[in-house]
Amino acid sequence: MKSLILFLGVIFIITFPLFADWSDDPAVNNAVCTLAGEQAITKVGTGPTGDTYFGYFSNESGNYNVRLQRFDQAGNPLWVNGGILVSDNTQMTWLTDWDMTVDLDNNAVLTFQDIRDGNNNVYAYKISPDGTFLWGADGLQLSNTSAFDAAPKVTVTTNNNVVIAWGSEDVSRLQKISPEGVLLWDSTGIEISGANSYTWPQPIGVESDHVIVKYYEDSGPVWAPTRHIYAQKFDANGNTVWDSPAAISTAGGITAWTQDLPIVKDNDNGFFIGWYDDRDNNMNADVYVQHVDADGNCLWTANGVIASTDMNREHYYVYIAYQPDEDILYAYWNEMDYDQNDRGIYGQKFDMTGTRKWEDTGRVIIEISPVDVYPYGIGNVSGKVVVFYQEGLNENYLKAMALDSTGDFVWPGGMITMCSVAATKLHAMVGSLNSNFWIASWADDRNGNADIFAQNINTDGTLGYSPQAHDPEMNDDQYQVYAQPNPFRNSTSIRFYTTGHSDITEISIYNVKGQLVRNLTVAFSPLHIVEATWDGKDTAGQNVKPGIYLYKITVDKKEIIQKIVKI
Structure with a gap:
């Protein structure tokens, strides 16, 4: 690791990944823990530097111990096989969340x-x-x-x-x-x-x-x-x-x-929440959403806005995503027939008045059929929402699909398989956006007892780690720029990848009125990664207000502009 130059309190560091280890083969996922006993109830947390922690229970000598593993951004485990032992104190014979x-x-x-x-x-x-x-x-x-x-x-x-x-x-x-x-x-x-x-x-x-x-x-x-x-x-x-x-x-x-209910924050210290209920006791569950502001006011219809008005179907297991660029809330859920024999995935789009913007009965994403599908997570990035789901009941598979603002598929082929191993999968979950990819983790029994596995998926729908992998919508085939986390509270890392020799001359932060907030000037940087941390302050050292900002990078006489949100 080599330090470059310190400008305006921002440290720029170049890193040289030795090798990329996230699997690009859905039949060969990354093993997080394969100790002899059963592992269960994995959790995923990505830190501000881009590395990811995996926590889980591990059955050892008849007790469910708590263990923790850490991966770098490329997918390489940083601790010993099985991770570190956090606690071997006595657990109940049955686990809770x-x-x-x-x-x-x-x-x-x-x-x-x-x-x-x-x-x-x-x-x-x-x-x-x-x-x-x-x-x-x-x-x-x-x-x-x-x-x-x-x-x-x-x-x-x-x-x-x-x-x-x-x-x-x-x-x-x-x-x-x-x-x-x-x-x-x-x-x-x-x-x-x-x-x-x-x-x-x-x-x-x-x-x-x-x-x-x-x-x-x-x-x-x-x-x-x-x-x-x-x-x-x-x-x-x-x-x-x-x-x-x-x-x-x-x-x-x-x-x-x-x-637990799906909850996401809005852009103004309030939040959105989703759930399902059978309030009219007709044995049909319906999905509802609500927007609560920072003062505790429920802004939409009392007791929530219904996502689908189809009273002949069941609606369960809702996941929600807020797109600050569009100021739109998306909801995706399990759609079922009345007998719950056939299952699919439907969606709905809400504006900030709580008005449904797609069909009143929801947008068909995967039509109901005898093939079991169960959503287990959701992610969003500018221009699309990614729904993560299981396909199959016992020996099941993990898949993901990216959907645009009309509910159409974004990735070629529609659905991308993240795990094609025929095994029983339990407690699948997905972490937050990590630079330009998400990480899903789960327990499955491909080796006999349940082990913990993980798989990344890039924002362009590919698997495997590549600093150069990026959306077709990004600025230039030679460059990738992103801020993580985004939205952010206290600080965010602005990262620049290049496939060739580039001369970065300036990084600037602007507000939505086009007024300059802060200038960050850098020296020449060679190949690989350059990272700048913005502390959310202007040139006077004052914290800027929450809202939408733009960061502009001038490189090789080109300007790259991206949006960033402070919350």
């Missing part, structure tokens, strides 16, 4: 429950890129009660604090943790409670170190509750911000096994 993310300093943050002290309590660990346990070898204990504390979820705030939320029988609890590992909201955290049960919280980091938490209010029997969806915003000190919680849906009809 857990969570992982990556903070702004590229550390992995993991949270899960175990029974190390006899009770089912929640713990949190922070692991650095070199494998150091930053919050101690035993992590931080977040709960210490006889209650059944389960399914923690984690988010990182704008100040790089961590907020973890979990269910504790009839209440939801929240705890905030400083980067140094100090519990900031008392020793027991904050409680969301009341006359009913408050379950399945999901935190979302927003502006000013605040966090929004979605949760359910349940009444009635546990196995068949009347379930309503609410959200509340908490400030940096844990105080509620909104006078009353946002009532996202009080229509009922949400099943007891509906737990």
Whole structure:
């Protein structure tokens, strides 16, 4: 690694990847963990430098241990085979969900429950890129009660604090943790409670170190509750911000096994949310979406906008994506016949008034048929939304398809196979956009016991790692430029790849009015990668407001312009 020149507080570094290791063959995926026992419930988190963490449970000597592996951007594992052992404390004989993310300093943050002290309590660990346990070898204990504390979820705030939320029988609890590992909201955290049960919280980091938490209010029997969806915003000190919680849906009809919901942030510290319910008790589930602003107002139809008005079909398992360039929300879901024998994938497009822009019954993406298809994730990049799905029931395959603003296929051939190995796949998930590709991870039994595998797919629909692989829409066959993360909060890396000898003379940041925000001048840079980190400040050193900006790179007397969003 060779340092170049420091200009205006921005460090430019050239890296020379030794080899690319993401598989370009869907029959040969990258092995994350192939230890002797069963592995399960993988999580994926990509950091600000482009490397990716994989967390998972590993059955060793009769206990499900927690392990962590780290890959570089090219797909090479950076730690020993099987990853590092995070925790071998006693787990229950059956597993519940857990969570992982990556903070702004590229550390992995993991949270899960175990029974190390006899009770089912929640713990949190922070692991650095070199494998150091930053919050101690035993992590931080977040709960210490006889209650059944389960399914923690984690988010990182704008100040790089961590907020973890979990269910504790009839209440939801929240705890905030400083980067140094100090519990900031008392020793027991904050409680969301009341006359009913408050379950399945999901935190979302927003502006000013605040966090929004979605949760359910349940009444009635546990196995068949009347379930309503609410959200509340908490400030940096844990105080509620909104006078009353946002009532996202009080229509009922949400099943007891509906737990986490798809949530994506908008461009103004609010969020979109999707779900399905049978509010009219006609044994047909329908998909709904809602937009909640930063002040806790539900902007669309009360109790949500229905995505499809076809009352003769079932609609389940919705995934949503917000396109800031278009100011459009997309929703894709599992479409089924009334008997749930045939399955397909449909979609809907919503403008910012909540109006359906495609057919009222949804856009057909994959028509229902006896072939089982199940969406498991969604990704978006300018100009397209990518839907990730499984095909088949027992021995199934993993595929992806990119869709444009009309719902038409973008990639040649339509659907791209990411895993063609005939094996039972469990807990498939997809991470956020990593430079110019996504990473899916899952457990499958191709080797007998379930192992963890991963596969990348580029924004042009190809598999395998290539710094030069890019969309046909990008600026020039010789160049690739992108910013990651995008949208960003505190900082973003602007990266430039070239297939030849290029002379970068200037990088400039502009607002949407065309006014110069900041000039970054660089010296000559040789082949491979040049990376610049913009800290979101102007030439006066002041933080710029959230919004859309443009970055322009002048190279070989050509101008390359891309859009970037600060949130």
